[in-house]
Amino acid sequence: MTGVPASAAGGTGKPAPGGKLGAAAVNQASLWNIANILTMIRLVLVPGFVALLLADGGYDPVWRAWAWAAFAVAMITDVFDGHLARTYNLVTDFGKIADPIADKAIMGAALVCLSSLGDLPWWVTGVILGRELGITLLRFWVIRYGVIPASRGGKMKTLAQGTAVGMYVLALTGPLATFRFWVMAVAVALTVITGLDYVKQAVVLRRQGMAAAERAARDEREAAAER
Known part of the structure; x- marks a missing residue:
């Protein structure tokens, strides 16, 4: 009920001709x-x-x-x-x-x-991109059991990577070029550490999910046997 008389909509009680277009506009918005x-x-x-x-x-x-x-x-x-x-x-x-x-x-x-x-050495690119690909695959591996929340370490990793890569994009020389090397070293270290932590959390989450599923199945079998 919209509170609008049928006559106001043409008196037929049917949807206005632009109804579908209106819904599409809402979806587009x-x-x-x-x-x-x-x-x-x-x-x-x-x-x-x-x-x-x-x-x-x-x-x-x-x-x-x-x-x-x-x-x-x-x-x-x-x-x-x-x-x-x-x-x-x-x-x-x-x-x-x-x-x-x-x-x-x-x-x-x-x-x-x-x-x-x-x-930038190719191994640095390989480590960072390999980690991102691996984490993406891990997400699919555990998605049925839950979602691993973003950690503080992950946010620090993102900040360090963005800062380091941004410094390498600039044509820096002298002390700044040396400084960006160490910023990238920190970024790579955080990339590896947070990646390993993510693997650990994914394994724990999957084990907990599988255990919960097994308990639920066992309880269901026991309940069915008691009927």
Whole structure:
């Protein structure tokens, strides 16, 4: 009941011709919220960032500065889109899928480009990307038993990676170039430590979930036997 007389809707009591279009508009509006728009911006920034970083052979300080600006914007939007989605209940299926893809795309693109330019050892890129791929597979492995919440270590890892990669994107020399090496060392250490911690939590969660499922099945069998 809407409280609107049938005559006001044409007197037939049937849905207005634009009913389906109205529903589609609502669904579209729910997709085009500020959190999702920020995620889309981050996705669009990936090819632009790569083009800027590799422009003029990849060693022009000016182009590298522009690439850093694009990378910084991507990292900032990563902070705000998730916060806005949770705070204002803007979580959508698109955001759940696109947000982690955008995160990995910008970081992966930066690491691969820096290694291809010879600025960053390939093993560093391999460790970071391997960890991210492994964690993604672990999520699918335990998803039926629950979700592992983000830890403080994971947030520190993300901050360290973003800072270190951003410093490598810039054409730094002298003491700053030495400093970024140590920042990257911290980022790699946190990547490995938090990755191992995630594996431990995933194993525990899966064992607990399997044990709970076995108890539930046993209780169900016992209840059926008593009938």
